[in-house]
Amino acid sequence: MPIGVPKVPFRSPGEGDTSWVDIYPFRNKKKPSPFQLNLDEKKISMNQVSLTGLINRFIILLLGL
Numbered sequence: 001m002p003i004g005v006p007k008v009p010f011r012s013p014g015e016g017d018t019s020w021v022d023i024y025p026f027r028n029k030k031k032p033s034p035f036q037l038n039l040d041e042k043k044i045s046m047n048q049v050s051l052t053g054l055i056n057r058f059i060i061l062l063l064g065l
Contacts, residue, residue, distance in 0.1 A: 005022045006022070007021060008020070
């Protein structure tokens with residue numbers, strides 16, 4: 001069984017020195033979870049339309065139409 005919490009080196013933007021931080025809070029500090037992101041419905045629908053068009057082109061190329 002490990003003793004203590006694993007640590008990783010972390011340097012904040014604008015700071016020159018690297019410090020060692022616990023890995024568990026570091027995971028949450030580095031990137032927001034998908035549940036914390038603000039989703040833009042317009043961008044999502046545009047991405048779906050673009051992806052559908054790409055899939056259709058790929059199928060046409062595969063079928064040789």
